[in-house]
Amino acid sequence: MSMREALDLSAYLVIGPENTKGRPVKGIIRDVVAAGFTIVQVRSKVASAKELIGYCRDAAEAIAEAGRADRVALVADDRLDVVLAAREAGIKVDGIHVGQSDIPAAVCRKYLGDDAVIGLSARTRELIDYVRTADISDIDYFGAGPLHETATKPEAGRSASGRVITRSLEEIAELARVSPVPAVIGGGVKLADIPDLKRTGIAGFFVVSTVTEADDPGRAAAALTAAWRA
Numbered sequence: 143m144s145m146r147e148a149l150d151l152s153a154y155l156v157i158g159p160e161n162t163k164g165r166p167v168k169g170i171i172r173d174v175v176a177a178g179f180t181i182v183q184v185r186s187k188v189a190s191a192k193e194l195i196g197y198c199r200d201a202a203e204a205i206a207e208a209g210r211a212d213r214v215a216l217v218a219d220d221r222l223d224v225v226l227a228a229r230e231a232g233i234k235v236d237g238i239h240v241g242q243s244d245i246p247a248a249v250c251r252k253y254l255g256d257d258a259v260i261g262l263s264a265r266t267r268e269l270i271d272y273v274r275t276a277d278i279s280d281i282d283y284f285g286a287g288p289l290h291e292t293a294t295k296p297e298a299g300r301s302a303s304g305r306v307i308t309r310s311l312e313e314i315a316e317l318a319r320v321s322p323v324p325a326v327i328g329g330g331v332k333l334a335d336i337p338d339l340k341r342t343g344i345a346g347f348f349v350v351s352t353v354t355e356a357d358d359p360g361r362a363a364a365a366l367t368a369a370w371r372a
């Protein structure tokens with residue numbers, strides 16, 4: 143079975159070197175995957191292409207060291223060039239996550255192939271109408287949010303007037319009902335949010351800081367996955 147067919151979005155780590163308080167990305171990914179996270183995204187707005195390829199290598203090795211290479215998907219944020227170069231170097235990168243201003247999903251599909259995992263950020267405005275009508279022919283899931291305002295990405299959900307629009311649990315439940323592909327919710331997600339999110343019927347949650355800034359990322363991750371499974 144391909145990673146695309148086996149895709150489990152329930153516990154989704156997004157991580158880059160700027161999120162780890164100086165600690166190595168690789169060790170955090172290994173601990174978090176061992177704690178039951180099901181998909182990892184390498185995302186950095188400061189790393190060079192070469193550094194990103196290195197983080198993809200670290201992530202792929204960490205997933206393999208946790209014994210989950212055949213079950214935990216690895217995707218990169220934004221950078222089709224990095225995914226292609228990493229694959230060229232023999233690194234197992236399963237796909238890409240793109241946003242509304244990034245390389246079109248159809249182009250990613252063309253270059254990454256039928257087995258690749260491709261995620262797309264849903265438009266913030268008119269979220270429900272957007273997911274109902276968007277072209278989903280090349281994507282496997284939607285990313286949406288924010289649940290709360292977040293210092294990790296202060297612009298997430300910010301409207302033209304400067305106000306941050308967050309997603310209510312009712313909207314998330316409707317998103318889960320109407321979306322033709324699975325959807326994940328992120329942005330300010332904390333342990334206390336997990337029971338409510340699970341009840342909405344959404345496919346999963348994505349987190350950065352709750353895990354990457356924790357004193358013990360593996361423990362923080364285990365608490366999140368236990369809460370999701372409860």
Ligand SMILES: Cc1ncc(COP(=O)(O)OP(=O)(O)O)c(N)n1
Binds near residue numbers: 154
């Ligand atoms: C799972 C997931 N969902 C949404 C995003 C945000 O992507 P994007 O809108 O392209 O913004 P950046 O992450 O590139 O700042 C994501 N990365 N992952």
Ligand SMILES: Cc1ncsc1CCOP(=O)(O)O
Binds near residue numbers: 293329330331348351
């Ligand atoms: C990548 C991204 N996209 C929307 S919010 C966000 C960051 C979420 O970070 P955190 O989990 O630390 O709030």
Ligand SMILES: [Mg+2]
Binds near residue numbers: 219220239240241
């Ligand atoms: Mg992007």
